Amino acid sequence: MASMLLNSLRNCPVCPAWAVQSAARSLSTTVQLQAQVQTKSKKTLARPNVKNIVLVEGVRTPFLLSGTTYSDLMPHDLARAALQGLLHRTAIPKDVVDYIIYGTVIQEVKTSNVAREAALGAGFSDKIPSHTVTMACISSNQAMTSAVGLIAAGQCDAVVAGGVEFMSDVPIRHSRKMRKTMLSLNKAKTLGQRLSLLGSIRLAHLSPELPAVAEFSTSETMGHSADRLAAAFGVSRVEQDEFALRSHSLAKKAQDAGLLQDVISFKVPGRDIVSQDNGIRPSSMEQMAKLKPAFIKPHGTVTAANSSFLTDGASAVLIMSEEKALAMGYKPKAYLRDFVYVSQDPKDQLLLGPTYGTPKVLERAGLTMSDIDVFEFHEAFAGQIMANLKAMDSDWFAQTYMGRKSKVGTPPMDKFNLWGGSLSLGHPFGATGCRLVTTVAHRLQKEGGQYGLVAACAAGGQGHAMVIEAYPK
Amino acid sequence: LLTKDRLRIGELCCQICLVTACCLLCPYLAGTHVNYEVKGDVAVVRINDPNSKVNTLSIQMQKELTDVMNEVWSNNAVQSAVLISTKPGCFIAGADINMIEGCKTAEEVTQLSQEGQNIFEKIEKSPKPIVAAINGSCLGAGLEFVIACQYRIATKSKKTVLGTPEVMLGLLPGAGGTQRLPKMVGLPSAFDMMLTGRNIRADKAKKMGLVHQLVDTLGPGLKSPEERTIEYLEEIAIECARGIVNKKIPLSKEKGMMQKLQDYIMSFEMVRNQIYKTVHGKVMKQSKGLYPAPLKIIECVKAGIEQGPIPGYLAESQNFGQLAKTTESHALIGLYHGQVTCKKNRFGAPQKEVKTLAILGAGLMGAGIAQVTVDKGVHTILKDTTVSGLARGEQQVFKGFNDKTKKRNITSFERDSILSNLTGQLDYSGFEKADMVIEAVFEDINIKHKVLKEIEAVIPPHCIFASNTSALPIKEIAAASKRPDKVIGMHYFSPVDKMQLLEIITTEQTSKDTTASAVAVGLKQGKVIIVVGDGPGFYTTRCLAPMLAEAVRVLQEGVDPKKLDALTTGFGFPVGAATLADEVGLDVAAHVAEDLGKAFGSRFGGGNVEVLKTMVDMGFKGRKSGKGCYVYQPGLKVRDVNPDIEEILEKYKMTPNPAVSSDSDVQYRLVSRFVNEAVLCLQEGILSSPVEGDIGAVFGLGFPPCLGGPFRFVDAFGADKLVEKMRRYEEVYGNQFTPCQLLLDHANDSSKKFHK
Secondary structure, three states: OHHHHHHHHHOHHHHHHHHHHHHHHHHHOOHHHHHHHHHOOOOOOOOOOOOOEEEEEEEEOOOEEOOOOOOOOOHHHHHHHHHHHHHHHHOOOOOOOOEEEEEOOOOOHHHOOHHHHHHHHOOOOOOOOEEEEOEOEOHHHHHHHHHHHHHHOOOOOEEEEEEEEOOOOOOOEOOHHHHHHHHHHHHOOOHHHHHHHHHOOOHHHHOOEOOOOEOOOOOOEHHHHHHHHHHHOOOOHHHHHHHHHHHHHHHHHHHHOOOOOOEOOEEOOOOOEEOOOOOOOOOOHHHHHOOOOOOOOOOOOOOOOOEOOEEEEEEEEEEEEHHHHHHOOOOOOEEEEEEEEEEOOOOOOOOOHHHHHHHHHHHHHOOOHHHOOEEEEOOOEHHHHHHHHHHHOOHHHHHHHOOOOOOOOOOOHHHEOEOEOHHHHOEOOOOHHHHHHHHHHHHHHHHOOOEEEEEEEEOOOEEEEEEEEEOOO | OHHHHHHHHHHHHHHHHHHHOOOOOOOEEEOOOEEEEEEOOEEEEEEOOOOOOOOOEOHHHHHHHHHHHHHHHHOOOOOEEEEEEOOOOEEEOOEOHHHHHOOOOHHHHHHHHHHHHHHHHHHHOOOOOEEEEEOOEEEOHHHHHHHHOOEEEEEOOOOOEEEOHHHHHOOOOOOOHHHHHHHHHOHHHHHHHHHHOOOEEHHHHHHHOOOOEEEOOOOOOOOOHHHHHHHHHHHHHHHHHHHHHOOOOOOOOOOOHHHHHHHHHHOOHHHHHHHHHHHHHHHHHHHOOOOHHHHHHHHHHHHHHHHOHHHHHHHHHHHHHHHHOOHHHHHHHHHHHHHHHOOOOOOOOOOOOOOEEEEEOOOHHHHHHHHHHHOOOOEEEEEOOOHHHHHHHHHHHHHHHHHHHHOOOOOHHHHHHHHOOEEEEOOOOOHHHOOEEEEOOOOOHHHHHHHHHHHHOOOOOOOEEEEOOOOOOHHHHHOOOOOHHHEEEEEEOOOOOOOOEEEEEEOOOOOHHHHHHHHHHHHHOOOEEEEEEOOOOOOHHHHHHHHHHHHHHHHHOOOOHHHHHHHHHHHOOOOOHHHHHHHHOHHHHHHHHHHHHHHHHHHHOOOOHHHHHHHHHOOOOEHHHOEOOEEOOOOOOOOEEOOOHHHHHHHOOOOOOHHHOOHHHHHHHHHHHHHHHHHHHHHHOOOOOHHHHHHHHHHHHOOOHHHOOHHHHHHHHOHHHHHHHHHHHHHHHOHHHOOOHHHHHHHHOOOOOOOO
């Protein structure tokens, strides 16, 4: 205890900020919630001989609609901002971190290891190795669980994990034929060879190749698949619009109430300071009903309003072994417990990751749905969420497709994505995972629950789920 | 029956009344094949033939449909209707063939056609819009039905195909198809559809204007994918029907520039006449005038467009009646039935399913067999002795699937995942897991024996050894085996991925389970299968050999290869005799001729085997060597007769006997030897039924489909007439034309027929 105090004294620069925050938090927490905390007496998920791994802090840049204030940046700039935010929040000495892992989906060719470029630019010691991972929309989940793995294996004690996505600019390539000509041009030795190569260029070769929006294996865009998925589970347009509206309303409420504490302010070079997500736009059912389907025309149900939008943003979390965190005087936010990755048919079950992941991770942790106090599911499309909820509520589906005896059940909506979700806050593919985990930690603290569940789907028909346990107060 | 149905309806209504008390609001008419349910103001008419895997427009179906539609029209609560099939994978696969076959006269068939026309005319003029919701095959009368409806929605399922295959049965679309289709998709596309009979996938149908809207297939949800897809299709069709009633969905689409231009051009009689002429010319060139149906189709379309609907529909129904009674149509329908029969495993289910299949020899045949196997979920091992041979074989398999990718039949991902099931190798590793080995090595009994022994040392006890030989008796191959009950012949035809036939050869020792397993594998590979007894040349090669021997004689008698080809194609063979020899390979032909000559003696004589041998010695092995009867140049379609063979033919020149050398006689000399040998195969028990004989000859050797195979040909032509011709040739050439006993029996008793 004494050493802890000492440590926190040593970390003086952050102390005021911490103090202010925790004060604010206790002010806004209702008495009722406090009472709830005390009545909870669930067991902890700590296991003998398994290291306790904790989330110390999690931050993110504001998530902005792509093409807005961030439009002139590069991906590593955003990642840098998140890392710097994390440094400020935690005041961790720049050489204490053992490793940095970032997740991203669409790579900027110049900074293919965006983790390294961002870390260097954020002022971390150049002695900290960094790598970048990719796993579609669960890239930063993969970054975090890789960090968990490194710590559990005893290789590291403190790892920064994060994710970044920058959709304002994406690499657009020359056509394959043009690229071939250009590469041959490099090797051409004589003027004659060069001229004949140049002469071989046709107008058609100049048409550019955009980054694929479609699933490679099936050539189907995700929106199209989501629409089919919604139809397969009989999810109506109204249900989807209602869910989207709920997401936006809850996000707005959370933003107004200052609950989104993971958001850091970011002075965008050449622009203003950005400190809020700009995609939260609660509309009305009437307005939403006017929109035409975006993918399957004319009878589809997925529209621009009930899908997540293209977003720029970055996130970062500090993950440590509990011992190390305590030794450094940190008060961890939560334990990162069991996690699973799942994968299934990328055509007809592309977005059912949560359905497959949830029962599996609960089983691993020895929990049931009713044990979970906080749910944070990634909202790719309102239709996808509704389809997952219906799948989780179906014995037939569980038996026929998942080889399970019975359904896992649906999360109660009063515990589900209460501070908005990807539909409203935005969904920078590579960065969403860290936002989900940090939100669960914050909500557990705020609402006084003990267990939280993160679940997400990803392109390729993959999925992820993780159980998070509140850190005792 | 009607009263019985009414009774049942009454019962049902009562039940509904008891349960929901909304009987008046939701009338529910239930037949066995067709029923309807009212959802709001839309009647959903559901069809499902409970007695069959597919829906056909049988008499029963038509009757119930008429009843239901009359109800729909008289029900004031109904504003529109949706027509849908609840059978997964099938909308309506066509008219009931048995119904047409059951008619005794052309007039009766014409009557049927007119009834169909009347029903569809009522549908077309329906005051309440009818939306056809199509999932699965929508063919023949099924297509004619939907094009009479006001609106068409189709699922993007691979099983959803639209088409008018009547021409393949020697018929024409006889329920308004020849009249409505040209108006809907334009003259050129309509001719293409009706004259080729090809299936059109949903996406293409949308582009052609054959359907208005497409619906995606769904994956698993709270119900099975098939069930939910049909439900989803129904939901969309209902919305659509309401949209049409509310005028939110227009029935006529604004015509594009191209369409307007095309219409303008088509408005000139001269242009249309030119089209009729071109199409007629093409049909004559391809069919040699041997198939009446395509010409009648052109006639009906022309009558409708140039003279108006009344003469058009009349021409359609009358021609339909006439066509149904032609021998060509009987032959083609016979083939259709035969094909269905030969797609069943009459030996029952094998004890063990073949999950790993090893193929020896990665040549054209071996690789071809691998190609048709690997995409059926069977782990396929392709073994060769040399790296270059293996590479060539694997490339052939890859190319086969890559071409499908280019045609968008499969995605590149599906291609890759299919090919992951293929293992190419030079050794016998993994053979211990093989359930079946098919050898496709060089046709030499010593090599076959060596291979068989090598394999039996490595394969598990249950593994079947199949030989893909075209002439070596299986008995002789099995002589080297430790377990002859597991040895069988599987004779594939080149190119394996295109030729539908598989000839399975059993010896007396082959066990029933071995046969069942071979047939099961063949069916999986998508083959039409005949199972024949063992003997030199089995069935197919044995029939072909005398015909080719005769062809060589004809060449020796001074008929040039082009003329020989023209005579054979003129009789209905898709490939001329000289070209066929080049395709098979002159070395193979020589080899087989010599082998079978030894086995069967002078009956297989005719042309001098030395002609073929000399050609092979000079390097003329047919298409594969670039020269045979013809000279083949890569990239050139036109080919010339190989000038060097004139010398050879000159050397072996025979003097033709003018009494048996007219064009017609030459044709019958070729065909009668083929047919006689086929009948002899049945007589000797090599064939177990005439059906298999017909299917084998048509699908394996290209026997004229319009004749329906050698046995149907004898039935139709008359055994006595054929024998008469053969006797005439026998006088000149001897025993090669001696009719076999079974053929003589049929000639002596005209009541004897191979097909009842």
